[in-house]
Amino acid sequence: MEFCPKCGAVMFPSEGKFKCQCGYEKDITDKLKDKYRVSEEVEAKETIIFTGDDVNTLPTTRVECPKCGNMEAFWWLQQTRRADESETRFFRCTRCKHTWREYD
Template structure:
């Protein structure tokens, strides 16, 4: 996987670049392709990747938004660091849409 040096989230290939949701792009080179090994081929119908702002289907929790002080947020976990470290918990305010992180 390729991680964004600006925000730390996973970047996905798009055209000839790896692209992050924050807007950062990195050109795909032969060296970066040789770092990856395809272990299993699956059809694109089986892939589910949430990259948009439609988070209404995510679970909610009680959390105070640092921006608007709303007390409910959507949450999800994402592996943003090495595999031997815990996931990063992301929260998005259900009212204003502000997104922040929590680490364990």
């Protein structure tokens, strides 16, 4: 990669020159051609798999849901107040998906 000596941004090859967004241009010499390989091919990207809400990766505990009375819920901790105060426990019912919180 070539960086612009004026603004420090990455310069891209275009029409036989490295060009910067600030307007600076630098000729691509034979020495620079040997240093870089320009390719139009796009290499394979990582595959991202999206999952629905039915994938349950949170831990569960036995606690009664205030909405449906189910005795199992997912739980997690989250810092919702100042750092010197305790975390808030959140629960989500495994049956009706109702979410509630519990403070210390």
